[in-house]
Amino acid sequence: MQRGASPFNIVSVALGLAFLYLPITILVIYSFNASRLVTVWGGWSLAWYRELLNDVAVLQAAWISLRVAAFSATAATVLGTLAAVALVRLGLFRGRLLFSGLSLLLLFVALNVDRGFWTITIAHTTLTMCFVTVIVQSRLIGFDRSLEEAAMDLGCPPLKTFLTITLPLIAPAIAAGWMLAFTLSLDDLVIASFTTGPGATTLPIRIYSEVRLGVKPEINAVCTIMIAAVAAGTIVASLITKGGVARRERAALGAQV
Amino acid sequence: MQESLQKRNWSGRAVLLLPYLWLVVFFLTPFVIVFKISLSQTTMAQPPYLPVFDLSTGWAGLREFAAQLSPDSFRLLFTDLIYLLSYLKSLQVAAISTIILLLIGYPFAYGIARAPRGWQPLLVMAVVLPFWTSFLIRVYAWINILQRDGLLNDVLMRLHIVDAPVSWLSSDTAIYIGMIYSYLPFMVLPLYAALEKMDETLLEAAADLGCPRWKTFWVVVVPLSLPGAAAGALLCFIPIVGEFVIPDLLGGSETLMIGQTLWNEFFANRDWPVASAIAVTLLVLLLVPMLFYERLQQRSLEGGR
Numbered sequence: 001m002q003r004g005a006s007p008f009n010i011v012s013v014a015l016g017l018a019f020l021y022l023p024i025t026i027l028v029i030y031s032f033n034a035s036r037l038v039t040v041w042g043g044w045s046l047a048w049y050r051e052l053l054n055d056v057a058v059l060q061a062a063w064i065s066l067r068v069a070a071f072s073a074t075a076a077t078v079l080g081t082l083a084a085v086a087l088v089r090l091g092l093f094r095g096r097l098l099f100s101g102l103s104l105l106l107l108f109v110a111l112n113v114d115r116g117f118w119t120i121t122i123a124h125t126t127l128t129m130c131f132v133t134v135i136v137q138s139r140l141i142g143f144d145r146s147l148e149e150a151a152m153d154l155g156c157p158p159l160k161t162f163l164t165i166t167l168p169l170i171a172p173a174i175a176a177g178w179m180l181a182f183t184l185s186l187d188d189l190v191i192a193s194f195t196t197g198p199g200a201t202t203l204p205i206r207i208y209s210e211v212r213l214g215v216k217p218e219i220n221a222v223c224t225i226m227i228a229a230v231a232a233g234t235i236v237a238s239l240i241t242k243g244g245v246a247r248r249e250r251a252a253l254g255a256q257v
Numbered sequence: 258m259q260e261s262l263q264k265r266n267w268s269g270r271a272v273l274l275l276p277y278l279w280l281v282v283f284f285l286t287p288f289v290i291v292f293k294i295s296l297s298q299t300t301m302a303q304p305p306y307l308p309v310f311d312l313s314t315g316w317a318g319l320r321e322f323a324a325q326l327s328p329d330s331f332r333l334l335f336t337d338l339i340y341l342l343s344y345l346k347s348l349q350v351a352a353i354s355t356i357i358l359l360l361i362g363y364p365f366a367y368g369i370a371r372a373p374r375g376w377q378p379l380l381v382m383a384v385v386l387p388f389w390t391s392f393l394i395r396v397y398a399w400i401n402i403l404q405r406d407g408l409l410n411d412v413l414m415r416l417h418i419v420d421a422p423v424s425w426l427s428s429d430t431a432i433y434i435g436m437i438y439s440y441l442p443f444m445v446l447p448l449y450a451a452l453e454k455m456d457e458t459l460l461e462a463a464a465d466l467g468c469p470r471w472k473t474f475w476v477v478v479v480p481l482s483l484p485g486a487a488a489g490a491l492l493c494f495i496p497i498v499g500e501f502v503i504p505d506l507l508g509g510s511e512t513l514m515i516g517q518t519l520w521n522e523f524f525a526n527r528d529w530p531v532a533s534a535i536a537v538t539l540l541v542l543l544l545v546p547m548l549f550y551e552r553l554q555q556r557s558l559e560g561g562r
Contacts, residue, residue, distance in 0.1 A: 009368035013380065016365035020387050020441065023398035026408060030401060037406070083276035126283045129276060187391045190501055194523075204393050211397050211506060215404060223394040230389050 024227060031220035048221040058222060061206035065186055068117065068202060072124035073181035079125065080132025080181075081174055085166075087133065088140040115197030123195040124185040131184065132177035139173035183230065295533035296326040306529050330534035340518065340535065344542070347515040350429075350504070351497040354436040355490050361437065362444035362489060367478075369445070370452035381449065388442040396435055396506050403431055403507070431507035432514075436497055443496075444489040451485025452478070484553060491550040495543055515539060 005013075031049075035042030052058060147169070151161045167174075189204040196205065203222075210219050297306040334340045369380045387395065402408045403425040410422040425431055455478065463473040501516035508514070513521070515535065523532040 005368065005371045005373075008364070009371045011368075012364035013368035013372065016361070016368070016441070016445070017380075017383055019361075019438070020384065023395065023402060023438065024387060024390065027394070027398040027401055079276040079279055082273055086273040086276070089273075122283060126279070129279070133276075183389055187393070189393055204391065207393055207397070208502075211393070211400065215397075215400055219397065220401070223391070223397060226394060227390050230391075231386070234386060234389055 027220055028224045028227065031217065031224040033217060033220075036217060048217045049225075051218050052221050052225075055218065057201075058203070058206055058218075061201045061203045062222075064117065064200055065203040068121050068124060068192075069182045069185040072121045072128060072185045073178050075121070075125040076127075076129040076132050076181040077174060077178045080129040080177060081136050081170075083129065083133045084136035084140055085162075087137055115195060116200035119195045119197070120192050120200060120202065123191050124181075124188065127188070127191060128181035128184050131180050132174075135177040135180065136170060136173045139170045143169060179233065183233075186226075291533045292537055293326075294529055295330055295537050296328060297530045298325075298327070298329065299528050299530055330530040331538070333531060334534055334538060340515075343513055343515045343518040344538075346512045347498045347500075350432060350436065350500075350514060351494050354433055354440070354497050355494045357433065357437055358440055358444040358493050359486060359490060362441060362448055363486070365441075366445045366448035366452055366485075369449050370455075377453070381446070384442050384445050384449075392439060393502060395439055396503055399431070399435055399438065399507060400426065403434070426507060427509040429508065432504050435503040435507045436500065439503060440493045440497065443492045447488040447492060448482065448485045451482045451488075455481050484556075488550065488553055491546050491553070495546050495550070498543060499539060 032044050032046070033042055034045035034047060143166075148161055148165055151165050152158065156164075187204065188202075189208050192202045192205055193208075196202070203226075207219060207222065210216060294306055299306055365384075369377060369384070372380055400407075405422050405424055405426070407425075409425060410419070413419045414422065459477055459481075460473055463477050464470075468476070499516050500514065501520055504514045505517055505520075508517075519532050519535045519539075522528045522535065
C-alpha cells in the first residue's frame, strides 16, 4: 500500500472511530449521573453502583453467566483444539457449521432433560468451539512441522511430542481462543434464551428483560462494569502475548468466520 | 509426513474424533429434530406437536409416524402474507445495511491501510475492541441516545434543527443505525486485510505512467480489494438476515424481521412446527450466500499459501 495518508484518509478514520466509541462513552458517562433522567445531568455519583450491589437478581445472573462462560470456554477450548489438530494434520472434515439455538432446545426437549445451567453450557460449548478451531487452526498452519518431526525421529512418542512440543508452541492461540469463547458465552442472549429453563437466568437475559422496559441508570452501571472488565482483559491478554498473536488471530478470525 | 501419520496410533485418532462426535450429537441431531418438527402439527400438549416419535411401537409405528408428517407448516409460510413479508423485510434490511456498511467501511479501512505501518496494529485493535464488548450493551447504548428524551433529540433541539422531539426509536432508521454500528468491524477487517496486502509497486507503476490518483484508485485499488469487499459484505449480510436483538430493541412493530417472527411463533404462540419451518426455510435461504463465502475463503486460502 502506498504510504502517506491524505486528509480524506485521516478524516474517515477519525469519523469511523468516533462513531464506534461515542455511544459507549456516553453510556459510561451516564452511569455516573446522579439524576435518574437521562437528559438531566445531576452531577457525578456512584449511586447506581451502590444500588447494583443490593440487586440480588442481577448479581445472581452475573454469577451464573460467569460460571457458564468458564465451563463452556474450557470445554470448547479442548474440543476446538482437538478439531483444529484433526483438521490440519489429518485433513478431516472441511467446512463449517451453522448453529441454531432453536435446534438445540428441541434436542433437549426431545431428550426430556431439565433445562438450565448445563443445557446452556452445552449449547455455548457447541457454538464457541468452532471459533476456537479457527483460531488454533491459523496458528497450526503457520507452524514449523520440522520441530515435531525432529522429536519423533529421535524416538519421542506422538503423545509426548504433542504435549511437549506442539502444545507449548500453540499455547498463545489456545489462550486467545479460550478468551474469545469466554466473552462470546458471556455475551449471548438468543441461544441462552432458547436453551435455558426456570432458575437459570444469565446476565444478558436479565439485562434484556430490563432493557425492553426502557433505559435504567442501573443497567448503565452494569454495562460499564462489563466494559471495564472486557477492556482490562483485552489489555492483560495483549500484554501476555506481547501484543502480537492475539491481535493477529483476532484479525484472522474476523476475516474467516 | 506420511510416516508420522502412520505412527499416530488409533487411540490418538479416536481422541481427535471427539469434537466431531460432539458436533454430531449437539448439532446434527438437533437439526434433524427441527426438520422433523417442522413437518408435524401443533397441538395443546407437552411437547406441543404431533406426531411424537416413539421407538417402542416398532416398524408399524414408524410407518404410521411417517404417514402423519405433512408439509402443512411450509405451505402456511408460502400462503400467509405475514411470513412472506417478514422474509422480504429481513432481506431488505440486510441488503440496505450491507450497502451502507460498504460505503462507510471502505474509506475507514482504506484510511487504516494507508496509515503509517507502526500505527496500523493500534488502529485495527481500536476497531476490534468495541466488538469484544457485549452486543447487547452496544445496542442498549443507542437506546440512551435515540430515545425520545435522549441525547440526539437534546442536541438537535439545542441547535434548533428540530422544534419538537423526534421519535427515532421504533423505526427503521433506528434498526439501520443499530445494524451498521454492530457490524462495522465485520466489514472493516476483511477490507483492511485485502487493502493492506496490496502490492505497493503497482500503485507506483500507475503513478509513474502518469495515472492520476483518483483513476489509480478506481482502476487498481478497487478491483484488487474486491475479494475483501465480498467477504465483508457476506460476513455482514448473513447474520443480519437472522438478526433478532437489534430489530426487537430498536425497531417498530409494523413489519417484523424473520428472527422476531420466529421468536414470536415459538415463545408467544407456542407454534413449534411453524417456528421450525421458519428456521429450516431461513437456513436454506442463507445456504447460497454461505456456500459463496466458503468458496471465497477457500480460494483466498489457496492463493495465500
